[in-house]
Amino acid sequence: MKPDPLARILLYPQATHFASEPFMSNHAIPARLQLRHITKRYPGCLANDAVDLTIQPGEIHALLGENGAGKSTLMKIIYGVTQPDAGSIIWQGQAQIMRNPAQARSLGIGMVFQHFSLFETLSVAQNIALAMGAAAGTPKQLEPRIREVSQRYGMAVEPQRLVHSLSIGERQKVEIIRCLMQDIHLLILDEPTSVLTPQEAEELFVTLRHLASEGCSILFISHKLGEVRALCHSATVLRNGKVSGHCIPAECSDLELARLMVGDAEGLTAHYEKVSGGAAFLQVDRLSWHNPDPFGCSLKDLSLEVCSGEIVGIAGVAGNGQDELLALLSGEQTLPHA
Template sequence: MSSSPPVPRLQLQGITKRYPGCLANDRIDLSIEPGEIHALLGENGAGKSTLMKIIYGVTQPDSGSIVWHGEPLKMRDPAMARQLGIGMVFQHFSLFETLTVAENIALAMGSEAGTPKQLEPRIREVSQRYGMPLEPQRLVHSLSIGERQRVEIVRCLMQDIKLLILDEPTSVLTPQEADELFATLRRLAAEGCSILFISHKLGEVRALCQSATVLRGGRVSGHCVPADCSDLELAKLMVGDAEGLESSYPKVSGGRVRLRVDDLNWHNIDPFGTSLTSLRLEVRSGEIVGIAGVAGNGQDELLALLSGEVRLPRGERERISLDDHPIANLYPDARRSRGLAFVPAERLGHGAVPDMSLSDNALLTAFQQGLLSKGLIKRAKVLAFAEEIIQRFAVKTPNAQAPARSLSGGNLQKFILGREIMQQPKLLVAAHPTWGVDVGAAAAIHRALIALRDAGAAILVISEDLDELFQISDRIGALSGGTLSPLAATASTTPADVGRWMAGQFAPQAPHLCTGSSASSAATLS
C-alpha cells in the first residue's frame, strides 16, 4: 500500500492583489513543505513584500486562496497568523521606539506569555543561544539598526514557530552573525519548521535554501534549486538583463584631503550607547573609504557627528573639518552649504518622510540648489529636480507626486542617493547604501558612487556588508567599541583582516599631541 504524499504546510493558489496603478501580485501559486527552507526571489517591486503581508494577514488578497495544512482559510490579521504559528521579520521594523525590548516582545506574544519582567530571562537566553545578544531593558530608540533587527528575529524565535518568514534578515548582520543565524535556521528546519527566506544576497540563498520561487513584475517567472545555480544565473532569473551585475572597479589613490577627523573623543551619555575614542580619519577627493563594523560599535554616533545631528562645542570645532574648514560645531544645513551630502541608514523616517511626495522629499535636503526664492518654494523647479532624479537613477514610481512610502526599498534608496549625488557634493557620507535592495539596484547604486568618486568627490561608506565594501572601497577600516582601526588599501587587505579589526584586534592609531575632550552633555543621540 503506497503512502500518500505529505500535505504542504502552506499553499497559495492564484493570489492576486491590485493597488491603484499597480498589479502587485498576479495569480501567484506557492507551496512550502514542513521543514523546507524556501527562497522567494525577485527585484525590488516584484511583489515579494505584498505576498508576505498577505500570508501574515497584514493585507487581504483581492482573489485567490490560502491553504494551511490542507485546510483553506482566510488570514484575518497578524494575530491569527501568530496563533497558527506563523512569525514574520519585516524588512522595515515594526517596533515601538519608546518601549523596551522586553515590552515590544511581550506585546507581540500576548498576555499569556507573561509580563515583560517575566520574559526578560528567556529573552536573554534565546538571544544568547542564537548569537544575537540583547539587553531586555533597553529602550528600542537607543538601539542601532542591527540591534533592532535582532529584536525582530528573537521575537519570532520565542514563539511556537511552524512557519518563519524572514525578509532580508541578514542585511545588517556580519558574516559571522549570518553564519550563526543560518545554523539556527537549519536547526529549526530539521525540527520541522518551514522557513520562507527573502534575500538579495544570492550567495546566502544558494547556501541555505533547498528551493526557490522567482517573481518578476508581480508574477511567478520560474522555480529553481539555488544550489544548482550560480549567482549570475539567479540574478538573470530575477532581473532578466544581467548587464553590469558583476562589475569590478579599479582601486585608486585619492587627492587632497576633504574630510579630516582629528583625535575625536566623544562621550555618549546614553548608558547603552557607544563613546568614540581618539578617532582619526581622512577621506580624500576621488576616493571611497569604507568602514566596517558590527552594529552598535559607534557607527550611529560617528554618522550623527559627521552629519551635524550631534554637534561639538565651539572649542572642539576643529575636530572635524571639510576642506580645512572646521565644521564640528555647525548645524546640518551649514555643513551642506560647504559641500557635505548625507545618506542615512534608515530610509523611511530619516532619509525620507513617508507620507510626503517624492518632490517634497527632494526639497528637504536640496533646498540650497536654487529651489527657493526669498523664502518661497519654486514648485516647478522642485518638480523638475525630482523628475530628473527619477529618470537619471531609474526609480520605479508612477510620478514625482507619489508618496515616499509607496516605493519599494530599493527604489526609495535610489531616489535618496540620487537626491544627494545630484547636489554635486564635495563629500558624501553614506550609511548602508544598498541595505535590503536587489542585485540590480545595488549595481546601479555602486555605479553611481563610482561615477561620483571619479568626478572628484570624497566618499565615506559605512556598511556591514563586507562584499560591498571590498567591491567599491579604495581604503578600508573597521570600528570596534568606538575605536577606529588604521585604514588600509583594500587591494592589499582580506575579509579575514577586516573581521579581526571588527573584533577589536588591531593596533591603536598613533596618538596625537593634542587630546580632544568629550562633547557637551547636551549632545545626546536619539
C-alpha cells in the same frame, strides 16, 4: 542545437528534493503553506499575477526577484497585512483567509520586517511582553523563557538590556526571539542580512538551519544570490508580479538565477557611452552635523568627491551615518547654516 541550461529550471514545477543539506518531503504530511493563483492589484499596477508557491515543513524557501517584482506584496498577503483580490491560501491543509497579522500569528506565522518594530527606550523583555499580550505574563515572568529560547538557538540576548544599547544584529535577534516565543511554524524574513556583518549573517544562518531541523519552515527574502544558494533548499522567483520559475538554488549559478529574475542575458549587460574628462559633480568638504536624535548618528569632518562617470560606494554597517548623509545630500535634512 545546444540545450538551454535554464530549461530544467523554468520547467521545474516545484522543488521536492534539495541540494544543501538534503531535505526529504514527507508527502503524508500536508504542505505547511500553499498559495494558489494569488492576485493583487493596485491602481495602475498588477503586483501579484496568479502566484503559486508551496513551502514544506522544515524547508528553507527563498523568494527572489528584483525590486518591484511583487515580493513585499506577497509577504504582506501571507502575514495578513493586506488581502488578495483573488486566489487562495492553504495553511497546513486548511483554507484560510488572513484578515490581519494577529490571525496569522495565531496560526503560527511570524515575520521579521526589514525595518525593526522595537521600542528603543524599553528593555528586551518589555518589548517581547508587549507583543505577546498580558496573558503571557509580565516582563519579569517572561525573562527565564527568553533566556531559554535565546540560548537554545544561539542568540544570547540579556532580557533586561534596553533596546537602544543593542547592536543592529542583536536587535534582529530580539525580533526573531519575539516570534519564537509565540510557537511559530513559519518564519518570514525580509532581507534579513542587509543590516548584518558577514559574521552576524553566518550566525543567523546557523539559527535558521537549527529551526528548520526542528520542522519550522523559513521563507527567506534576499537579493544576495550567494547566500540563497548556500542556505535555501528551494526558491520561487518573481518577475513583474509573476512566477518566472522554481529552482534548487544550490544547483544554479548566479547567472541562471539572475536570468530568472530579469530575463534573457542581453538584459543583464549594461552599455554606457564613454565619458571624457573627470570633472567633480559632487563635492562634500568636512561636513559636520549634530543629530538631535539621541539614538541617531552625527557626522564629523566627512569629505567625499564624486566625478563624472564614477561610481562611489558608501560602506559600513547600518546605523553608522549612511541614512543621515543621504538625508543631507537629498535636502530632506538641512544644515543649520545652509
